[in-house]
Amino acid sequence: MRTTSTLFGPIPPQSIDRLQLETSRIIDIYRLLFPSQRLNFFFYEGDNPIWGEPSIIEGEVTLAPEHLSAEFLGRVECQGAHDAAPVITIMVSVPRAPFPSEMKLQDSDWNPFKPLKALYGITPLFYEEIRYKVEMARKRRARRVHAHTSLPLGKGTSLLPQPQDPNSGKRPAILIGTHWLEVGGAEKLAIDSVRWALEAGLRVFVVAGVASLQRLATMLPDSPDVIFIRLDRYLPDHLWPRFVEQLVLTENIRLLHIHHCRVLYDALPQIRAKTPWVKVIDSTHIIEYADGGYPRISGVWSNYIDIHHVISRELVNYYRDHFQILNKVTLGRMLEGKDMRMSLPPMTMQTAQKTLYVSFIGRLYYQKRPIVLVEILRALASWAQKSNVDLRGTIVGEGPFLSAMKQLMRRYRIDDKFIMKPADCDIPELLSRSDILLVPSNNEGLALVCYEAIEHGCIPISTNVGSQSEVIPTDLLLPLSPRAAVHTSVEIIDKLWRNKDFLAYQKDALHAAWARLAADPTAKDVLMTHYRAAAGTSQE
Amino acid sequence: MTVLTNTTAVIVTYNRSAKLMKVLDALERQSLSLDTILIVDNASTDDTQDRVEAYAKDMPVIRYLRLPENVGGAGGFHEGIKAAYMQGAHYIWVSDDDAYPEPDALQKLQEAIIEFEDSYQWRPSFACSRVEWTDGSLCEMNTPHPVWDWARFVRPGKAWALVDSCSFVSVLIPRWAVKEHGLPIADYFIWFDDAEYTRRLSRSYPGIFCPESRVTHDTPDNRGVNFGLVNDKSLWKFKYGARNETSFRRREQGFPGVVAYIYSVHQQMKKGRIPWKLRWKIFRSILRGMAFRPKIQNV
Numbered sequence: 001m002r003t004t005s006t007l008f009g010p011i012p013p014q015s016i017d018r019l020q021l022e023t024s025r026i027i028d029i030y031r032l033l034f035p036s037q038r039l040n041f042f043f044y045e046g047d048n049p050i051w052g053e054p055s056i057i058e059g060e061v062t063l064a065p066e067h068l069s070a071e072f073l074g075r076v077e078c079q080g081a082h083d084a085a086p087v088i089t090i091m092v093s094v095p096r097a098p099f100p101s102e103m104k105l106q107d108s109d110w111n112p113f114k115p116l117k118a119l120y121g122i123t124p125l126f127y128e129e130i131r132y133k134v135e136m137a138r139k140r141r142a143r144r145v146h147a148h149t150s151l152p153l154g155k156g157t158s159l160l161p162q163p164q165d166p167n168s169g170k171r172p173a174i175l176i177g178t179h180w181l182e183v184g185g186a187e188k189l190a191i192d193s194v195r196w197a198l199e200a201g202l203r204v205f206v207v208a209g210v211a212s213l214q215r216l217a218t219m220l221p222d223s224p225d226v227i228f229i230r231l232d233r234y235l236p237d238h239l240w241p242r243f244v245e246q247l248v249l250t251e252n253i254r255l256l257h258i259h260h261c262r263v264l265y266d267a268l269p270q271i272r273a274k275t276p277w278v279k280v281i282d283s284t285h286i287i288e289y290a291d292g293g294y295p296r297i298s299g300v301w302s303n304y305i306d307i308h309h310v311i312s313r314e315l316v317n318y319y320r321d322h323f324q325i326l327n328k329v330t331l332g333r334m335l336e337g338k339d340m341r342m343s344l345p346p347m348t349m350q351t352a353q354k355t356l357y358v359s360f361i362g363r364l365y366y367q368k369r370p371i372v373l374v375e376i377l378r379a380l381a382s383w384a385q386k387s388n389v390d391l392r393g394t395i396v397g398e399g400p401f402l403s404a405m406k407q408l409m410r411r412y413r414i415d416d417k418f419i420m421k422p423a424d425c426d427i428p429e430l431l432s433r434s435d436i437l438l439v440p441s442n443n444e445g446l447a448l449v450c451y452e453a454i455e456h457g458c459i460p461i462s463t464n465v466g467s468q469s470e471v472i473p474t475d476l477l478l479p480l481s482p483r484a485a486v487h488t489s490v491e492i493i494d495k496l497w498r499n500k501d502f503l504a505y506q507k508d509a510l511h512a513a514w515a516r517l518a519a520d521p522t523a524k525d526v527l528m529t530h531y532r533a534a535a536g537t538s539q540e
Numbered sequence: 541m542t543v544l545t546n547t548t549a550v551i552v553t554y555n556r557s558a559k560l561m562k563v564l565d566a567l568e569r570q571s572l573s574l575d576t577i578l579i580v581d582n583a584s585t586d587d588t589q590d591r592v593e594a595y596a597k598d599m600p601v602i603r604y605l606r607l608p609e610n611v612g613g614a615g616g617f618h619e620g621i622k623a624a625y626m627q628g629a630h631y632i633w634v635s636d637d638d639a640y641p642e643p644d645a646l647q648k649l650q651e652a653i654i655e656f657e658d659s660y661q662w663r664p665s666f667a668c669s670r671v672e673w674t675d676g677s678l679c680e681m682n683t684p685h686p687v688w689d690w691a692r693f694v695r696p697g698k699a700w701a702l703v704d705s706c707s708f709v710s711v712l713i714p715r716w717a718v719k720e721h722g723l724p725i726a727d728y729f730i731w732f733d734d735a736e737y738t739r740r741l742s743r744s745y746p747g748i749f750c751p752e753s754r755v756t757h758d759t760p761d762n763r764g765v766n767f768g769l770v771n772d773k774s775l776w777k778f779k780y781g782a783r784n785e786t787s788f789r790r791r792e793q794g795f796p797g798v799v800a801y802i803y804s805v806h807q808q809m810k811k812g813r814i815p816w817k818l819r820w821k822i823f824r825s826i827l828r829g830m831a832f833r834p835k836i837q838n839v
Contacts, residue, residue: 152628157543303627324578324603324623326596 022094023076026052026234030090031078032250033235033243037088038080043073046093049102051211052233057089067091092234098213110366110400124408125375128482135442136480139289146291148322153272153303165277170252172535173203175244177261180208180232181216183363185445186285186294189311189334189523190259191219193283196524198225200531202255205247208232209261237263241270248275254534257527258282258305260294268304281307281530283523285445286466287318299323309526312446312467332526333517334448344514345457347507349435351500355390356493359434359458361427361449362441364399369440369463372482374405376440376489378412383490387497393418394434396425431456436493440478440485444468454514459506461492471517473509475502542715545650546575548629552616552708553637554582557591559758564595564602566640572647576627577602580620582610611726614733617708618726618837625718625839632713638758639709645669648753649712652700656748660693665717666738666747668703669710669755673762680764682707682757685735687746701749704742708734710755717741718839725784727834731765731777732784739788740836767805767822768812775818779825786829802826 023043030039040060046052061067073094080086112120112127120127156162174197178190190206197204203225208214211232220226235243244267247253256271256278258264271278282305284295292299295318298308302319308329310316319325349356358380362368377393384391395405395418402420409415421430427449431437437453439462446467450460454471462468463485464477476492478485496503532538549567553560560579567577579592579602589606596602605623607616617634624632631653633646653667671682684706694701708724711734721744724737738747763769770778782805789797805826809819 149623149626152626154544154628155546159543320593320604321606324605326593326602326604327600 018097019073019094025230026090026092026094027076027078029229029231029234029243030088032246033239034088035246035250036081036085038085039076039078040087040089041076041078042067042089042091043076044069044071044091044093045073046071046095048093049095049098050213050233052092052095054090054092054234054236056236056239057091058086059089060087061089095233103213103215107365107400109403111404124371125482125486128369128371128375132442132480132482135289142289142291146296147300148292148296149300150302150323150325151300151304163274163276165275166249168250168252171203172201172254173205173251174255174257174531174534175205175207175247175253175264176257177259177264178206178208179260179262180210180212181206181214181219181228182212183216185334185448186260186283187216189283189285191216192336192523193257193259193527194226195221196528197255197257197531198223200528201535201537202531203227203251205229205251205253207261207264209263231263237266240264241267245270245274248278253278255530256280258298260284262297265297265301268301272304279307279530279534280305281309281527283309283311284315285311286443287315289443292322295319296322299325302328307530309523311523313470314467315445330526331520332523333446333520335451335517335520335522336524342455344455344511345432347459347510348433348457349459349496349503351497351503353389353435353497355392356384356436356497357434358391358393358436358438359396359430360393360438361396361430362439362447363423364397364401364405366401367442368397369442369482369485370397370399370401370405371408372440372485373438374408374412374414375482375486376438377409377418378414379486379490380493381412381414381417383494387494389497391417394421394425394430395419396421396423396427396430398423427452428456431458434458436461436496438489439463439468440489441465441468442480446470451514451517454510459496459510461489471510471513473506473513476506476510542630544630546629547572547631547633547646547650547712548576548578548624548627549574549633549635549646550578550580550617550620550624551635551637552580552582552613552620553584553588554610554616555584555586555588556637557584557586557588559638560588561591561595562640562758563635563637564592564599566643568599569643570641570646571644572650574601574633574646576624576629578620578624578627579604580616580623581606582612582616583607612729613708614724614728614730615726617733617737618724621713621718622723622837622839625715630715632715632718633710634708634713635710635755636708636757639671640756640758641669641710642754642756645710645753645755646712649710649750652698652748652750652753653712653714655698656693656700662745663714663716664702664746664748665714665721665741665744666706667700667712667750667753668706668738668747669753670749670751671707671709671755671757674756674758675762677762679709679757679759680762681759682709683764684747684749686749687742693748699749699751702746703738703749704746705735705738706747706749708737709757710753711738711747713741717744720744722836722838725834725836727832728784729780731781732788736784736788739792766812767808768814770809770812770814770818770822772818775821778822782822782825783829783832786826787832787834790830791833798826798830 206228240263282298287295319329364370437458437460441463444466450471453460461476462472478488592604649667657663671679673679684703687702687704690701721740724733789801
């Protein structure tokens with residue numbers, strides 16, 4: 001490698017280290033992608049903390065003044081396999097380090113859709129109802145607008161030579177592709193998968209499909225066997241398939257596990273054509289109303305995928321009903337470490353009790369319907385006043401709806417009854433002293449917090465979405481319509497409070513549902529089988 | 541000619557789970573393994589779904605397409621052939637849920653179609669099996685219709701007669717034919733969808749009848765399609781048949797074809813001494829068929 005740039009001036013050592021680290025990461029990515037070519041890097045200083053804006057030219061480039069702009073850092077040349085090796089020119093910015101505020105702040109405050117702002121001001125619930133109706137209209141259109149047919153996969157003929165596993169001799173490895181490494185349910189499973197793969201004896205390569213600060217990257221196990229490759233920053237999407245192919249060949253990747261990583265789905269034709277021995281698993285969670293979300297994408301790619309791991313029965317049915325797939329779908333619950341023999345504590349709530357404690361735990365995003373939650377709390381406060389019940393509660397969560405919720409609670413004068421806490425508060429303690437957990441969600445796979453609530457003697461009441469009906473009895477489910485959800489939640493709580501038999505029946509039903517779910521295989525159970533097989537550490 | 545042989549079986553079913561399981565048993569025993577078995581369920585109300593799901597646990601090639609409502613055999617075959625085509629099948633083997641193929645039924649069909657192409661440089665637009673009733677006799681309703689020179693390529697040991705129509709009971713359709721001629725007409729709902737479709741395919745070249753490929757059709761009785769057999773119970777099906785064939789004749793043969801059809805239906809009903817109450821209903825269906833112009837959907 002020959003460097004033609006020189007750094008001058010009083011530059012802090014950490015900046016120098018950072019630049020060297022990032023440039024070496026970039027070089028590593030392109031060296032793997034173009035193993036024999038001569039690489040001609042042009043580095044620039046980026047003002048974007050996330051994306052390196054790479055531009056790849058397969059050949060020499062004629063330089064113009066813009067190539068030596070004020071942000072130009074320098075040029076690095078890497079030799080090819082031989083003197084006549086073709087040239088690849090790579091122009092890429094090194095993203096700047098994020099500011100502390102950027103590391104902390106994820107989303108700006110939510111504001112109602114501008115043309116309906118006045119309506120929200122008058123009646124937030126009606127605003128929510130309109131939003132819900134629009135979403136349902138999109139859902140009805142989804143099948144017409146978005147493909148629901150699996151792409152055919154031509155397997156070719158045995159008359160022509162088949163690709164052979166080159167057997168690099170390296171210890172088997174897995175490539176785990178995430179959507180991104182930011183807070184979310186899918187990401188939790190992705191990070192768990194990394195741990196399990198290590199446990200199974202695999203070397204682990206991790207990539208993220210969406211460029212971001214990847215704040216959860218620090219949660220990846222600190223092991224020399226875990227390598228996070230920053231393709232999200234430095235590689236254009238269209239080159240991912242070729243990079244993945246090279247990574248498979250070089251690093252002896254035996255398994256590809258996709259966690260909502262769109263770019264890896266796009267790499268599947270390359271995998272199937274060039275490295276067909278690689279087994280492909282994907283994990284999906286939630287069906288989006290508007291377009292089916294990742295389960296639909298996964299269904300479309302199904303012929304390229306060996307195992308669809310899903311976390312709920314709703315998804316098992318989705319693959320069957322929309323893509324005719326029966327036996328490639330494996331249910332594995334996100335319930336690691338649950339012991340089905342554990343004895344559940346009695347439910348806290350009693351009929352006609354003088355106090356009632358309700359909780360909400362979740363990220364304050366539209367998906368969790370924070371505005372509907374406030375409306376439910378308002379309606380409950382009114383019911384409590386009439387029933388002479390002292391109503392209290394806690395809302396746990398952070399997100400763009402936080403300030404809108406606070407404002408609304410002040411406006412309804414219920415802010416003195418409910419405490420708002422950040423996400424890192426003691427959840428088990430809160431659930432243990434709560435009578436009711438409210439989950440007025442817009443969409444779910446299966447909310448684990450309901451499961452945890454039962455384990456701590458708290459009754460969950462949830463919207464009937466996703467697979468919530470697997471953990472919540474029918475009588476405790478709310479309709480999806482926001483207005484109906486508000487009315488029904490008060491009706492349910494009133495009935496639980498007044499009717500001893502109803503309350504007892506629901507408690508039993510919740511315990512039975514908990515036991516049913518605990519008896520199902522967990523995600524770890526189903527994934528470890530494949531991980532161990534790939535690592536050659538199966539215990540059979 | 542293709543060297544690719546990815547084959548999908550399309551089985552349309554409605555509330556006959558026990559028979560369907562026997563079909564799956566027969567498909568599992570095929571000497572030529574299938575790449576996909578697509579069960580098209582016309583919204584059965586029995587235990588079909590559960591039994592197919594249970595069966596699929598040991599048979600990975602099964603896919604299950606449950607239609608939101610019963611769209612009849614025609615609608616089921618339309619959806620099934622479309623799905624199989626979209627999934628990349630090179631051969632689509634179409635059959636009913638009460639037809640049990642012999643273990644070499646598929647292999648014989650595929651060998652015949654490939655060997656025919658290779659020997660005569662013509663591509664048959666389909667290949668159909670000999671369909672037998674439960675007692676081993678010829679199943680009347682599944683008799684293919686020969687073309688005038690049906691015997692042109694019939695040789696000892698390879699009696700592949702040329703036919704221009706057959707029923708959807710064990711017929712193997714190559715991908716190119718679906719691409720060229722589209723899908724069965726779903727709007728027919730039931731009856732004549734198979735005859736119309738195979739005749740449409742035959743525009744390219746006739747299909748071949750392969751007697752060495754055998755299937756048992758487990759129908760309650762062995763009766764042909766003859767308007768002399770109409771009764772109160774079967775009237776609904778005959779009405780669909782009359783409407784659909786009239787529509788086809790009008791499209792393909794014009795008014796003279798319809799007149800000839802009316803005459804033949806009239807003669808059959810007269811011979812069968814069908815009461816006028818039923819005859820009028822059939823004639824009304826023929827009238828409806830004259831204005832019935834369903835669209836042919838291409839892939």
